[in-house]
Amino acid sequence: MIKRVLALFAVACLFSTTAAAFNGYVEVTNRTGYDIHYLYVSPAKAGDWEEDVLDQDILSNGQTVRVTVRQAAGSVYDIRAEDEDGDTYTLWNVDIAKHDIVFSEQDMD
16 A cells, blocks of 8 residues: 555656756857857757847947846757857857856857
């Protein structure tokens, strides 16, 4: 009887637990030598880039911006910046819970 109750409890726990949503942020610093006009932060393997998180703003060379992520399924993201000339800088599979981003000219695609 006790084994049956424990087994039912284990099954109930299995189906009642959900993964905790990730809430956090990543700081992105521009050290490319150019102004960044677009910045995309998308869940890894999303297939499409999310909306530009800079909106109307520009991330000037040497500046840092904080991008907040709420209720995400995880903390691994792909991050792309696009400068004033249309050059792109992409970092793949970054765990933003552990690492902030510094884009440099060496990251150009």
